[in-house]
Amino acid sequence: MDETRPAPRVRDLAILAIPTIVVGVGSAFLLWLLDLAAEGLHDVIWDAVPEAIGIGPDAPLWIFTVLTLTGAAVGAAVWLLPGHGGPDSALGELDAPPPKLIALPSLALVVTIGLAGGVSLGPENPIIGINTALTIAVLARVAAKIPTKLAATLAMAATIGALFGTPVAAALVLTGAVAAVKGGGSLWDKLFLPLAAAGAGAMTMHLLGGSSLTFTLQPMGGVEAIDLLTGTIVACIAALVGxxxxxxxxxxxxxxxxxxxxxxxxxxxxxxxxxxxxxxxPITLFKGLNETGELLANPDDYSPGQLALFAAVKLVALVIAAAAGFRGGRVFPIVFIGTALGLLAYAVVPDMPISLAVACAVLGITLVATRDGWIGIFLGAAIVGDTTVLPLLCVIVLPVWLIVTKAPEFIAHDERPKAEEAAP
Incomplete structure (x- = not known):
């Protein structure tokens, strides 16, 4: 007996598109508010205060003081505030269960402090959690017919669209999960609402003047057979570093x-x-998006030794930040590390196209961090702004996947007993 549910009706999709677009706009707006708060606090910490006391913001003493106090502020909030700063970001991926509503204010606070203070984590995990929790709570009151799982999917799609500035990223991330959903209709029937949410989120973020993930490097031009070999080597090395x-x-x-x-x-x-x-x-501080742009704007300004140092320091900083209780995501710092490794490969092998080197390194290390080939290909191509690398990345991803497929996920594991886990 076939128990497959019928395909969704066009009328149903059209009606549900209205709350879906609202979710997209609202998710992007909350991300924008979080970024705005972090930027305002950043200006105070790294510009106004150092200028007032007569010290440079890049002075070693100031960097050490700010990061130490940032750690103390985040630790105090996690320890004392209701909700304890939400779930530990190191224990979950982008699709982790959303935090409880009581945890949202403290989670937003500690993420803002971390982003402003220079911690090497991005906003992606916490803001997806915040938007998902709020979307589920609101839709349960005003649109109860929307299932909780669909509400969570819409919030995640909307936030990813806003984070990366395009619904393509959300479509690629969610394709596997959406395709696995039981029910009638084509894949695009199932992707319709998530894509609407992601598109609304991306457009809203653009209208609000949000940051862009796309940069521009010298394009490859023609493709040669050797590019497949060198690109694979760079991607595999980046994956091993990850x-x-x-x-x-x-x-x-x-x-x-x-x-x-x-x-x-x-x-x-x-x-x-x-x-x-x-x-x-300072280039190794913060989430890494602006710093990635700084690297790509002047790629010849850095020696191979500097680029290797940047990648190593950022990787260690990412591990410490995630492990030490700071709240944040790992994608943006990983992209910075991949960019530094790609520029290092280009510096060592100058005959290799720079866009290919960076794209392949970003692909390799992103695949380790996300275990998702589509998002690795997307980020690799988006970072360099050169579609010529796409066919190569689609082939290069295959041997890199063989390296990472049996490796553990890029998360920690909560080994506390259940009783302790429930305690503040």
Whole structure:
């Protein structure tokens, strides 16, 4: 007996598109507000205060002080505020269960502090959690016929569209999950509402003047057979570098959380991030989007040694930030690391097209972080702004996938007993 549900009707999709677009606009607006708050606090911390006390914002003492105090502030909020800053971002991926409503204010606060203070994490995991929790709660009251799972999918799609500035990213990320949903209709029937949410989110973010993930490098021009070999080598090396972080994160997370009190271990984590910021310089601080643009704007200004240092420091900073209780996502810092590795490959092998080198390195390390070939291909092509690399990336992703497919996910594991897990 065929129990497959019938395909959704055109009328149903058209009606549901209205609340879906509202979800997209609202999700983008909340992301914009979070970015605006973080930028305002950033200007105070890194511009107004240093100028007032007569110290440079890139002075080693200031970098160390700011990151240490950022760790203390985040740790105190996680320890004392209702909701304790939401779930530990290191324990989940982008589609992790949403936080409880009581945790949303403290989660928004600690993410804002971390983004402004220079912590090497992006806003993606927390803002997806915030938007998902609010979408589920609101739609349960005003559009109860929309299932909770669909509401969560719409919020995630809308936020990803806003984060990356295009609904394409959301479509690629969600294709597998949406295709697995039981029910009649084609894949595009199932993608219709998520794409509407993602499109509304992306357009809203553009209208609000949000940041763009797309940069421009010298295009490849023609494609040669050697490009497939060199690109594969660069992508595989980048993936292997990313796997260092994969295996290190659970160990470092366990060490930090053995200290029990978040005020203690997050403050220590902030101090270590301050030391790393001194070693790598200001370009290795923050979530990495603007810093990626800085690298790509003047790729010849950095020596191979500097680029290797940037990548190493950022990877260590990402692991420490995720393990030490800061809230944030790993995609934007990973893109910075991939960009630095790609420019390093180009510096070592100058005959290799620069756009291919960067795209392949971003693909390789993103595949490790997300375990999603589509998003790896998308980010690799989007970062360099050159569609010529797309056919090559679609082939190069295959051997890289063989490297990462059996590796652990880029997350930590909560090894606390259930009783302790329930305690503040």
């Amino acid at each position: 796997l260092i972080g994969v295996f290190a994160l659970p160990v470092v997370h366990r060490i930090f959380h053995s200290m029990r009190n978040p005020l203690v271990y997050t403050t220590i984590g902030g101090a270590l991030l301050g030391v790393l910021g001194i070693i790598g310089g």
